[in-house]
Amino acid sequence: MSTESTKDHVIIFDTTLRDGEQSPGASMNVAQKLQVALALRDLGVDVIELGFPVASQGDFEAVTTVAERIEGPTMCALARANREDIDRTWEALRAAARRRIHVFLATSPLHREFKLKMSQEEVLRRAVEAVRYARERFEDVQFSAEDAARTEPEFLAEVAERVIEAGATTINIPDTVGYTVPSQYSSLIAYLRRHVRGIERVVLSVHCHNDLGLAVANSLAAVAEGARQVECTINGIGERAGNCALEEVVMALRTRHDFFGARTRVRTERLYPTSRLLSNVTGLQVQRNKAVVGQNAFAHEAGIHQHGMLMHRGTYEIMRPEDVGFSGSQLVLGKHSGRHVLRQRMTELGYQLDAPQLDKLFEEFKHLADRKKEVFDADLEALVQGYIGPREASSWKLESFSCVSGLGTVPTASVVLEHTDGRKVRDAACGDGPVDAVFKAIERITGQHVRLCGYQVTSVTDGEDAQGHVSLEVESGAHRFQGRAVNTDIIAASAHAFLDALNRMARTTGPTAVSSRVIPSIQASA
DSSP states (O other), X not given: OOTTTTSSBOEEEEOTTTTXXXXXXXXXXXXXXXXXXXXXXXXXXXXXXXXXXXXOHHHHHHHHHHHHHOOSSEEEEEEESSHHHHHHHHHHHTTOSSEEEEEEEEOSHXXXXXIIOOOHHHHHHHHHHXXXXXXXXXXXXXXXXXXXXXXXXXXXXXXXXXXXXXXXXXXXXXXXXXXXXXXXXXXXXXXXXXXXTTGGGSXXXXXXXXXXXXXXXXXXXXXXXXXXXEEEBGGGOOSTTOBOBHHHHXXXXXXXXXXXXXXXXXXGGGHHHHHHHHHHHHOOOOOTTOTTTSTTTTOOOSHHHHHHHHHOGGGTOSSOGGGGTOOSSOOOBOTTOOHHHHHHHHHHTTOOOOHHHHHHHHHHHHHHHXXXXXXXXXXXXXXXXXXXXXOOSSOEEEEEEEEEEETTEEEEEEEEEEETTSOEEEEEEEOSSHHHHHHHHHHHHHOOOXXXXXEEEEESSSSTTOOEEEEEEEEETTEEEEEEEEESSHHHHHHHHHHHHHHHHHXXXXXXXXXXXXXXXXXXXX
16 A cells, blocks of 8 residues: 555554454454454454464464455464464465565564574564565565564664565554553654654554553554554453554544544444454453443433533534444344344344354244343344354253252252263252352263352343353363353353353363263163
8 A cells, every 4th residue: 555545544453353362261263253354344444463373273274264255354464573484374364365464573672682582683684584585475564573662762763674675565563561651652653754764665553552551542642643554453352451442543533533634444333333243252341431332431320411412412422322333222122023133133233144043043032032021232142152153062062950059958950961972961969059069060970170260240231131141260270261151040151151161171171081970861862
């Protein structure tokens, strides 16, 4: 993209599927990544960073699959500054219509001394060689100077100038650990624009982390100084405290165009649906007072504010809720609703479901509608999270359970599980409460014994018949696994979530033999 065409256009480089997925608990399978990538395409982002192909075979396959199936945005993947990573990235992105490689190498004194154990001259040579080699395969080459914000400005300028000469088309200046503040970061961008020969021929990019809560502020300060690409994630997810939040930087540029004089191509009315989709896929809930996409972002409770809103909405709202995807009305579905309206509503919410997924969701929706008077969007999103992607092999399914609990009574639970190989197995256990008893019975059946290290129940919607969303985390050795489920019955939701975690563990560590104490009293034909 020419310098002239990027003068007023800020490129939105979305790294939700790469840096965002590195957020603890945010891992996604291939089918889920496809769902998010489709939503990002519909949102109108310019570049989607799909992953780090050399990190694992799973990451390679995910990058390859999404790159093959999604058209429109530029498909990007990360590579270290070596030939093995660059070759692997080329293999993963080969089928993409528009592709970019993102090569990175640390430049700060701290990283040079303790991580790389390299001198300035060695870092410079490695960076130039990597970019030159990458350019033999890719026309679009981005170079990132990791921990640039803590790098000597003179050395950073030298690295940028040399990799531009080697063929880099985008130069990224990351604040990798969220250390800098807006005035420092904008000064660094201004310094590079003044001192790097050839900087006018490339796109200057920024990538800010949120360790001090300044990722969006730093990114906007850089845009004000001429940066024309912002790397960001939906809901600001990412390592540690996260990344620059896409929805916040996009709406800041739109709302304060008078100040920044820059625009993006993002379809802002898709921001809220995309935020909700990611939240339900990952299980990472958005705080109610989150800017732009939080439930309270356009809520007004104070009397003075309400009065002002009645007189003129501009008194207390600087954005229209419709502009970011909120609706003034809530579509309520019930037990008489059909597949067509369900599919339409799921599409509006940002989900692309195939026929089997829609059939499964419709079945669960009907069951839920029989238990609830009204089914809201949040209920649908909670239901669909379990049907994105095929059912994995070697997993257990909850067939039935019963509990006895009360004051002066030892809580007990009887559980029946069905395995994908057709077995149905029953066992019972006692516990400190009904949920604990169910968990112990499940452990006896599966033969998997874990430590519960996190358990949370939240209400999906309001009302006495609301669904409960259970998220939990279990630990086995050095590994931790998360599980999530929703149900109007909290104990049932807990059981499903616990099984979800154990099934994830089995797929990672391998199946465990069923305990000999289990009574296989139910045959598959029963």
